Amino acid sequence: MNTPLFKTYNQNQILLLPPSLEELIAANHPVRVVNEVINSIDIDAIIKKYKGGGTTSYHPCMLLKALVYAYLNNVYSSRKIEAALKENIHFMWLAGMSTPDHHTINRFRSERLTDILKEIFAQIVLLLVESGHVSLKEVYTDGTKIEANANRYTFVWGNAIKASKERIKKQLHELWAYTQAVAAEEMDDDTPPDFDKIDSEKVKQTIEKIDAALKDKPVNKSLKQKLNYAKKNWPANLEKYKQQEQILGERNSYSKTDPDATFMRLKEDHMKNGQLKPGYNLQISTHNQIVTNYTIHQTTNDTNTLEEHLQSFEQLYNENPEMVITDAGFGSDENYQALEQRGIEAYVKYNYFDKEQKQGYLENHPFHYRNLHYNEGKDIFICPMGQAMHCIGSFITKNKNGHQKQIKKYQAHNCNGCPLRGACHKQKTNRIIEVNHRLRKYKQRVRENLISEKGKAYRKQRPCDVEPVFANIKCNKNFRRFILRSKPKVEIEVGLVLLAHNLSKIAA
Ligand code: SF4
Numbered sequence: 001m002n003t004p005l006f007k008t009y010n011q012n013q014i015l016l017l018p019p020s021l022e023e024l025i026a027a028n029h030p031v032r033v034v035n036e037v038i039n040s041i042d043i044d045a046i047i048k049k050y051k052g053g054g055t056t057s058y059h060p061c062m063l064l065k066a067l068v069y070a071y072l073n074n075v076y077s078s079r080k081i082e083a084a085l086k087e088n089i090h091f092m093w094l095a096g097m098s099t100p101d102h103h104t105i106n107r108f109r110s111e112r113l114t115d116i117l118k119e120i121f122a123q124i125v126l127l128l129v130e131s132g133h134v135s136l137k138e139v140y141t142d143g144t145k146i147e148a149n150a151n152r153y154t155f156v157w158g159n160a161i162k163a164s165k166e167r168i169k170k171q172l173h174e175l176w177a178y179t180q181a182v183a184a185e186e187m188d189d190d191t192p193p194d195f196d197k198i199d200s201e202k203v204k205q206t207i208e209k210i211d212a213a214l215k216d217k218p219v220n221k222s223l224k225q226k227l228n229y230a231k232k233n234w235p236a237n238l239e240k241y242k243q244q245e246q247i248l249g250e251r252n253s254y255s256k257t258d259p260d261a262t263f264m265r266l267k268e269d270h271m272k273n274g275q276l277k278p279g280y281n282l283q284i285s286t287h288n289q290i291v292t293n294y295t296i297h298q299t300t301n302d303t304n305t306l307e308e309h310l311q312s313f314e315q316l317y318n319e320n321p322e323m324v325i326t327d328a329g330f331g332s333d334e335n336y337q338a339l340e341q342r343g344i345e346a347y348v349k350y351n352y353f354d355k356e357q358k359q360g361y362l363e364n365h366p367f368h369y370r371n372l373h374y375n376e377g378k379d380i381f382i383c384p385m386g387q388a389m390h391c392i393g394s395f396i397t398k399n400k401n402g403h404q405k406q407i408k409k410y411q412a413h414n415c416n417g418c419p420l421r422g423a424c425h426k427q428k429t430n431r432i433i434e435v436n437h438r439l440r441k442y443k444q445r446v447r448e449n450l451i452s453e454k455g456k457a458y459r460k461q462r463p464c465d466v467e468p469v470f471a472n473i474k475c476n477k478n479f480r481r482f483i484l485r486s487k488p489k490v491e492i493e494v495g496l497v498l499l500a501h502n503l504s505k506i507a508a
Helices: 031-038 060-074 078-085 089-094 101-110 119-131 157-184 200-213 221-248 303-317 335-342 353-357 438-453 451-465 467-476 487-505
Strands: 140-148 156-158 253-255 260-266 276-286 289-295 323-326 345-348 373-376 381-383 388-398 404-412 430-435
Touching: 031 060, 031 089, 031 487, 060 078, 060 089, 060 487, 078 089, 078 101, 089 451, 119 289, 119 303, 119 323, 119 487, 140 260, 140 289, 140 303, 140 451, 140 467, 156 157, 156 221, 156 451, 157 200, 157 221, 200 221, 221 253, 253 260, 276 303, 276 467, 276 487, 289 303, 289 487, 303 323, 303 335, 323 451, 335 345, 345 438, 353 438, 381 467, 404 438, 438 451, 467 487
Parallel strands: 140 323, 323 345
Antiparallel strands: 140 276, 156 253, 260 276, 276 289, 373 381, 381 388, 388 404, 404 430
């Protein structure tokens, strides 16, 4: 049997020259990309956040590099970053052997980068534009929901508040009516309070009046108990509801552990029970799978997010993209108008665009309102039997964002005895259709865009451009839940994740 041979192993070997970390970092390692890119941007905005005086601080350039490189390596915890800065030669080289602790790292991330990270993000995107990696002319926009760092079971629901307030109103009304019946004299001259709108002070005063009126009256035990309960709880509860409604704003829910997080349906449903979870709605715009813009929203659907997202793009780059490509989740009158006002060409599907594209869809639905001829001069639609449908009125609707749209109603003259009636409509009256002409025209234009050769190419590219970014951050980067709480901090976190994603694309 041969004697095994081993390579020399000597932990106490003395080196003539101390090793340099620089030599140990491969020439094309991603850490060099992070170093080079952060070195080439202007970080004055971060430096201005330091008050000056006192003891020395770790350099923000070093801390930013360490954070971005940590996010590039799926390290999100400040304690793990602290450890990496002492153990990992890439981190040690990047940080120039500085060893900030996790408090410093966390404070830098959640305080110093507030309102600044997006500007830094944009500077890096502009570098990528210069180097030809990405273009700001065309953007693919889509959204995903990411779970908040919040308890899944402690929540406040707007509907529950409304129901509780209604219950208080009803019971207060009953108490008032009872008191008027048994203590009419004591309640004399008292006009009943307006129970439609109640607040803590009004309820407190009303209960005090009722209590005073019933003071010497023989009232049954359960009513006395109800009155005592009301006195003790209702004013305080109403005050609490008022504060909760302020936090809710336009939302219907929020988490008690992160009040900025809204309960929404997330794709990640490990319990497979469709349970709503606290989360944030992340919207991104991409080109060549590089993220050019991101915004965090508290709404549960994508439709109402586009205007704010476009505003953010304009603020970052002082220009609008030339074209925006999205899926059908964004096809609304409000969004089409926002795109038109900004001079952006819309490649934004509306909800039944895909159905329409199926062979023979419109031919098989001859009564669909799109098949009705519209005579703009006379403002009439012509129904399949050739009857003129005249305008019988209009109304204005307004959504949560304050966007208004005018809906016009058109009615057929006489459907009685029409042989097509069964197939045409199920209304009891002569057929009425409701039309938003502005939206009708937008859809016409968008349809032409989408079915053009350019539109077909964009539609083909969209799922390969923006959606892989979500797959990358959620599956490869394992970023499925925020670490920080509150919208401003979540914005920082997501900015770092997307910055790391962009750098990993050019480092690859
Ligand atoms: S049912 Fe009324 S609207 Fe429909 S085709 Fe007949 S006449 Fe026209």
